[in-house]
Amino acid sequence: MNMITMKKNDYEELLALWSGFPGNTMTGADSIEDFEKFLGRNTDYCFTAFENGSLIGSVMAGNDGRRGYIYHLAVDESIQGKGTGKKLMDAAENALRDAGIEKAHLFIYTDNTAIEFYEKTGWHRRNDIVVMSKVLIGDKYMGTRMEE
Ligand SMILES: CC(C)(COP(=O)(O)OP(=O)(O)OC[C@H]1O[C@@H](n2cnc3c(N)ncnc32)[C@H](O)[C@@H]1OP(=O)(O)O)[C@@H](O)C(=O)NCCC(=O)NCCS
Numbered sequence: 231m232n233m234i235t236m237k238k239n240d241y242e243e244l245l246a247l248w249s250g251f252p253g254n255t256m257t258g259a260d261s262i263e264d265f266e267k268f269l270g271r272n273t274d275y276c277f278t279a280f281e282n283g284s285l286i287g288s289v290m291a292g293n294d295g296r297r298g299y300i301y302h303l304a305v306d307e308s309i310q311g312k313g314t315g316k317k318l319m320d321a322a323e324n325a326l327r328d329a330g331i332e333k334a335h336l337f338i339y340t341d342n343t344a345i346e347f348y349e350k351t352g353w354h355r356r357n358d359i360v361v362m363s364k365v366l367i368g369d370k371y372m373g374t375r376m377e378e
Pocket residue numbers: 251302303304305306309310311312313314315316317336337338339342343344345346347350
């Protein structure tokens with residue numbers, strides 16, 4: 231497995247990876263325009279993992295100067311459980327740390343078993359916060375799962 235910073239031309243392979251997980255929500259923010267915008271602003275914090283030339287893992291971390299945010303951590307099912315997810319997260323966390331970011335957050339559905347992965351890798355669940363969202367530009371999937 232080799233890991234490098236994410237490139238704009240990874241988009242198609244990333245979409246295929248992300249779309250493969252049941253219950254995963256793809257939104258307007260996953261359009262190529264928004265993907266490129268995010269990557270342009272957060273070039274140093276987004277990583278991809280490759281195995282035999284194929285993209286098998288991703289993490290998109292971002293930094294607004296105050297806090298870090300983690301999106302789209304994913305590892306192809308065929309290679310899960312071999313430490314790739316942890317390596318991707320270590321890379322993203324180290325990059326944010328190097329930028330002086332003290333704390334990072336992520337959003338995850340309450341029934342996603344990846345919560346256990348995060349707990350094992352040093353993240354803690356917050357019970358004192360409710361996430362609130364507001365649609366600012368029409369995005370019919372925001373706040374609801376695609377299949378609902
Ligand atoms: C979450 C995910 C990225 C983990 O990737 P991975 O490469 O399998 O994880 P690792 O092999 O690095 O696992 C690190 C540790 O977490 C544990 N772990 C990983 N997934 C787990 C799960 N679903 N439940 C419990 N423990 C888990 C591993 O056993 C390992 O523990 P160990 O160090 O004691 O052996 C992967 O399961 C995935 O892509 N899930 C679907 C996408 C998703 O839901 N992403 C999160 C969106 S917020």
